[in-house]
Amino acid sequence: MNEFAGEYTEKHIYQEKEQTGSEIITYWIRDKLFMGLTFKEYFKSLITPLNVVAGLIVLAGAYLIAMRFLFRLSEVTESSNEQPWGLFLSWGLFIGVPFSASGFVIGTAVYIFGLKKYQPIVKNAILLGFLGYLFAVIFLMIDLGRPWRIYYPMIISFGTASIMFLVAWHVSLYLSVQLLEFSPSALAWLGARKLRKVAVGMTLMLTVFGVMLSTLHQAALSGMFLLAPGKLHPLWYTSYLPWLAFISAIGAAIALMIVVTKLSQVFLRERADEHYLSNLDNITLGLGKAASFVLFTYVGLRLISVTHESAWKYINTPFGHWFLVEITILGILPFLFYYGVQKKNVGIVQVSAALTMVGIIMNRLNISLIAFNWQLPNRELFYWKEFVVVIAVVTIEIIVYRWVVNRMPVLRQHPDYIGDEH
Amino acid sequence: MMNRRNFLKIGVSALAFGIAGSGKALATEDFAGNPDRLGMLSDTTRCIGCRRCEAACNKANNLPPPKKSFEDTSVFEEKRRPYVADVQSYTAVNRYTVDGKTVYRKVQCMHCDEPACVSACPVAAMKKSKEGPVVWDEKLCIGCRYCIVACPFYVPAFDYSSAFDPRIQKCFMCYKRISEGLVPACAEACPVEAITFGKRSDLIKTAKLRVWGEPDKYIDHVFGEEEAGGTGWLYISGVPFSELDFPMDVGTTSYPKLTKDFLSMVNITLVSWPALLGGFYLMHHKAHNEKSDKEGDKQ
Incomplete structure (x- = not known):
């Protein structure tokens, strides 16, 4: 791994000399893609034990994905007519999307409410959101029966009464919005100053648009199960499903930001600047306070919903016990966050955030997979091949994230654009 | 739609x-809906479990031949759903023993008046046809399988073994035959008139006449008259429907209603957020400007 400090001064030296065309291209590639190294050096720097493991996982996943497209969906999944949606959608869509609310939650705080305190993490939040949606679409492509028709709801035929139609439109629109929202960082990396200025100018409009789209499709994702009252277990089925999904997505996004912030402090320290690193504890405590409030609201509404659907009578059944595990985890979190914030203990807040992620992953897994079609006997939840594909795609997502953070100003400010931050 | x-x-x-x-x-x-829409009436007191409807359905829809022949009664040992009836199929007959009496029930798509699958389909590939059958357009289907998730009767099936042409499989009430003026294959094949084809409104009258005519023989209920908002396929029975694995939790509300409240929030949300957020932004933006104005005054 190279040092970033020298990168920009080097660039200026190159520019002082007369350059041939091929030199310009070589330097550009070296500078932008190989982080200032020659191809050989860069290639060597990639061969680390961790990268080799990652590579093997991706290979195994790629093989299975190829099997799925060449032969059949049942080759790699446990999906059946008794379990139409499997782990691909549970993980990629129903779990991936709520955590990807990070972009809109932090974006709204900074750009709409003017909470400048969270400025250092906003670019990271938007990048995580964008990648989350991008990979949700990739998971969807793997799972769709006829993926080559993925654009049909947009152009060919409109099922306007379908919540999935809403989700399709919103996810694709929001993916574009997030790409534009992140573009200032990418354009700073490419040195496209004028274009970047245009992109920065759109920030407010994009953020508002992002909130409109996010509210609806976050709610709509769980809302899709409104159509299946007899099939989703009564402890999870409620007419409040959409709003519970929306509120918990905000909680999920905050928890993800706390956890990723901690991870970046450990693993991506050299990619971050002082402006980022010095503010993290303060930011974590602020996020913890917000998480406490959001999750308190969520758990309250959740308990009311169970009463509203008069589903408490199922509590002393296996599904009831499983429900208790989920609600206990989610139920202690608001107090844990509150305690951590009161004691100004960043560690407690971080542990609470990790536990929040566990709780919300459980919740979405229950709604979309475990408690769905609960009345049918003998369901297999997922096949090991499905699990390998999920791990492989997540590995690719992490690699892409690292690739971007290594090159673009995400955890740091670009020296040429300080004071011009969007 | x-x-x-x-x-x-x-x-x-x-x-x-x-x-x-x-x-x-x-x-x-x-x-x-179309008041003249067509439907089917199954009388479980008449069915003798001969499975000729299954054979006729298989032939009419060009489905692959079954592993066990249609004369084989060993299939009754398990309760089959159409899609797990040992090979692709659109219908299945199951055997039940209720109070020592043997009763058969045919399972297939219910052809709801306001189908959950139709409201689920993001590309309108599922449609309630004017004539009555719920049909599927393979040129539009993207294979998302939300119809399978939505159906309260666990009917639509997906061809997981096909990579390039996975089809949604369910009974289409022989839509093609109906268009040609023919009777659906199963109704035509039934030797004991356990399946009646006709206008749904007429079938409800037929069903009630039979029930009222022999109140001791029948349960006083026409399954499908109101279930899930009304279905095109109706059943009458001599034993409680719950004994024959009929889903008794489908209610009488039509399924599209379940998502209507949410969908009606869409426009409200789209209008409210920009106004609210714009307001919030201006509030702090203005405060910010005023502050910098004051700072400017001091200098």
């Missing part, structure tokens, strides 16, 4: 109900 007029109509009637404070869902009343 929900077009704009229907959408508005249902929206307005929902509003009217809301204002009137009446929580009663009158599912069949605000459904403006």
